[in-house]
Amino acid sequence: MGTEAKLSHTAAMILQAIHAGYLYGFSIMETIGLPSGTVYPAMRRLERDGLIRSKWERQSIADAEQRPPRKYYELTPAGIASLESSRRRYPLLERLLPTEEEKVR
Amino acid sequence: MTRAAGVAFHAIDLAFLRGASLVVPFPLRAEWYREWRAELWHVRQTFLADGVTWSAECQVAGFCRGALQDAACLRHEKGEMAVASASMHGSARQCLLCLCALLILCATVARLLPGVRTEEQASRMVLRDGVVLIEHGENQAPSIPFSAYRDWASRRQRFFDGLAFYRTDRQLAESGAAITVAQASDSLFRVLGADVPGGGEPGIPRALLSESMWRRMFHSDPDVPGTTVRIGNRLVRIAGIAPAETMRLPDHADIWIVESPEQLTQKSPQQFGYVIALLSSLGRAEMDGNAISITTPGPDGDDLELRGVTLGPQSGGPIAIYLFSLLLAVLALPAITSVFQSESSFASHQPSFRTRAKRWAFLAAKLGLTAGIGYCAGLDLAYGNVTGYAPNAELQQFAASFLICLFGLRWAIMDQSRRCPVCLRRVTHPAQVGIASCNFLGWNGTEMICTGGHALLHVPSLPTSWFSRQRWMYLDTSWDFLFADPARHS
Numbered sequence: 290m291g292t293e294a295k296l297s298h299t300a301a302m303i304l305q306a307i308h309a310g311y312l313y314g315f316s317i318m319e320t321i322g323l324p325s326g327t328v329y330p331a332m333r334r335l336e337r338d339g340l341i342r343s344k345w346e347r348q349s350i351a352d353a354e355q356r357p358p359r360k361y362y363e364l365t366p367a368g369i370a371s372l373e374s375s376r377r378r379y380p381l382l383e384r385l386l387p388t389e390e391e392k393v394r
Numbered sequence: 395m396t397r398a399a400g401v402a403f404h405a406i407d408l409a410f411l412r413g414a415s416l417v418v419p420f421p422l423r424a425e426w427y428r429e430w431r432a433e434l435w436h437v438r439q440t441f442l443a444d445g446v447t448w449s450a451e452c453q454v455a456g457f458c459r460g461a462l463q464d465a466a467c468l469r470h471e472k473g474e475m476a477v478a479s480a481s482m483h484g485s486a487r488q489c490l491l492c493l494c495a496l497l498i499l500c501a502t503v504a505r506l507l508p509g510v511r512t513e514e515q516a517s518r519m520v521l522r523d524g525v526v527l528i529e530h531g532e533n534q535a536p537s538i539p540f541s542a543y544r545d546w547a548s549r550r551q552r553f554f555d556g557l558a559f560y561r562t563d564r565q566l567a568e569s570g571a572a573i574t575v576a577q578a579s580d581s582l583f584r585v586l587g588a589d590v591p592g593g594g595e596p597g598i599p600r601a602l603l604s605e606s607m608w609r610r611m612f613h614s615d616p617d618v619p620g621t622t623v624r625i626g627n628r629l630v631r632i633a634g635i636a637p638a639e640t641m642r643l644p645d646h647a648d649i650w651i652v653e654s655p656e657q658l659t660q661k662s663p664q665q666f667g668y669v670i671a672l673l674s675s676l677g678r679a680e681m682d683g684n685a686i687s688i689t690t691p692g693p694d695g696d697d698l699e700l701r702g703v704t705l706g707p708q709s710g711g712p713i714a715i716y717l718f719s720l721l722l723a724v725l726a727l728p729a730i731t732s733v734f735q736s737e738s739s740f741a742s743h744q745p746s747f748r749t750r751a752k753r754w755a756f757l758a759a760k761l762g763l764t765a766g767i768g769y770c771a772g773l774d775l776a777y778g779n780v781t782g783y784a785p786n787a788e789l790q791q792f793a794a795s796f797l798i799c800l801f802g803l804r805w806a807i808m809d810q811s812r813r814c815p816v817c818l819r820r821v822t823h824p825a826q827v828g829i830a831s832c833n834f835l836g837w838n839g840t841e842m843i844c845t846g847g848h849a850l851l852h853v854p855s856l857p858t859s860w861f862s863r864q865r866w867m868y869l870d871t872s873w874d875f876l877f878a879d880p881a882r883h884s
Contacts, residue, residue, distance in 0.1 A: 313433070313436075314429070314433050315433045315436045315437055315440070315457075316436075319440075324456070324457075324460055325456075325457045325458075325459075325460025325461065325463075325464070326459060326460030326461075326462070326463035326464065327460070327463075328460075329460060329461075329463075329464040329467075330463060330464050330467035330468075333464065333467060333468060333471070334467075334471070337471065356435060356436075356439075357431065357432040357435050358432060359432060359436075360428075360429045360432065
């Protein structure tokens with residue numbers, strides 16, 4: 290209940306972007322169209338609150354693609370629950386950033 | 395825009411990220427920088443896909459500006475760091491670290507000052523036994539004319555094994571600087587028992603530089619001996635550095651010109667100077683303490699009463715001066731502060747023996763460090779602008795050390811009375827309690843609290859018979875919710 294009350298529109302969009310498959314910082318930022326100074330601090334807070342978690346990509350994968358390794362974010366079960374309640378609060382969220390499955394439907 | 399410009403912009407972006415990373419709390423910094431650097435790579439790949447343009451670089455720079463906000467956000471949210479910093483603030487450790495840093499700074503400066511080195515060297519130097527300064531009067535002033543010295547030196551002496559004469563005046567060196575020049579008889583260094591280089595050319599007298607002048611005007615050049623310099627209107631050949639024994643002689647010359655008796659006679663035989671004598675065994679037997687009375691026929695036939703005084707150290711060097719000033723400061727301390735700060739406790743609670751021992755050890759450490767700072771800072775202040783031996787600097791050292799020790803020790807004791815007996819942190823948040831005119835048999839004063847939540851300090855504004863001393867009130871666990879500091883529970 291507390292999480293639902295605290296989640297801002299920016300946080301909800303970030304959760305939705307991650308759920309939609311945009312898994313690293315810059316791709317999330319590009320998707321939701323907010324500046325880096327807003328997106329990254331919001332992601333820090335989401336990670337601190339346990340709604341998302343991060344992990345570094347394996348170096349071998351990055352080396353194969355000749356780029357630096359990315360830090361990927363994923364939703365935690367609490368994050369998924371929060372996203373569900375946010376969707377009820379912000380009905381346009383799903384249409385703004387549909388997942389692949391939602392696009393097919 | 396060229397590829398080189400793109401590389402330069404990339405370097406600027408990385409430098410900006412590196413600078414922003416300094417805002418991030420240290421444990422998170424490396425990973426934070428790694429993430430932003432990786433993100434910057436993707437940003438540049440996206441925005442600069444069509445080549446390096448000004449607008450694209452502006453977009454990249456805008457992305458990097460967000461790093462600063464992110465870093466500031468992390469710094470702000472790292473609450474425990476702030477608490478850790480708060481627990482350090484006003485702590486005993488912080489106090490001792492500051493005192494140690496100040497002591498190290500003062501000691502380092504003192505080690506580098508040439509005046510301190512010369513003073514220590516002069517204090518260690520001891521003249522040979524039996525060397526006295528013959529003076530007419532009480533103060534060390536030039537009081538013997540050269541003609542009198544020449545007269546004494548020509549006679550057979552029973553009480554002296556040797557006599558020497560020198561006089562000083564201010565002259566201009568080649569550089570135009572005014573220096574103190576001593577013209578000394580060639581017997582001076584033999585009387586002092588010092589070995590000096592001999593030789594020289596006919597007509598050019600040899601000269602010995604004081605160590606301070608050699609450092610100051612010749613920049614410690616080892617090739618100076620053997621060179622010829624002009625002092626006033628005459629040439630002299632530098633034979634070497636004057637022996638340390640000359641530091642004990644009055645007037646502290648910058649250069650000693652060794653003259654033959656004939657050369658000294660040519661220049662105003664009535665000019666006053668100093669006579670240094672080496673007492674024979676018979677003369678030493680006549681010594682009364684550190685002085686000997688001398689009676690000699692004067693120029694008008696009457697007896698002239700003179701006095702020979704030993705040229706021993708007038709002070710025991712910087713250490714002795716400091717110890718004396720420290721002793722005076724300790725004696726004067728009760729006049730400006732209450733040395734034993736009396737205090738009591740509201741409750742029967744008393745800190746453990748270990749806590750009390752720690753408190754006393756902290757006070758002892760503060761007093762020791764303050765006393766050390768008094769010694770080193772006294773040297774710095776007294777000998778900061780002195781390159782050679784300077785008797786006035788000894789007085790300055792005494793005054794500086796005394797004042798620093800006096801007020802430093804006062805601070806250490808006063809500071810102790812404002813520190814929590816449990817955690818040794820300074821009590822803060824002073825609050826005025828009560829109004830004197832509205833109280834009857836109550837108390838009014840200032841209440842301060844330990845940020846660790848251990849105790850409240852009550853200090854009466856107006857000491858009364860029922861509340862004359864400051865009191866500590868120890869806080870129990872019911873106060874815990876007010877304090878976020880984990881140190882309270884330790």
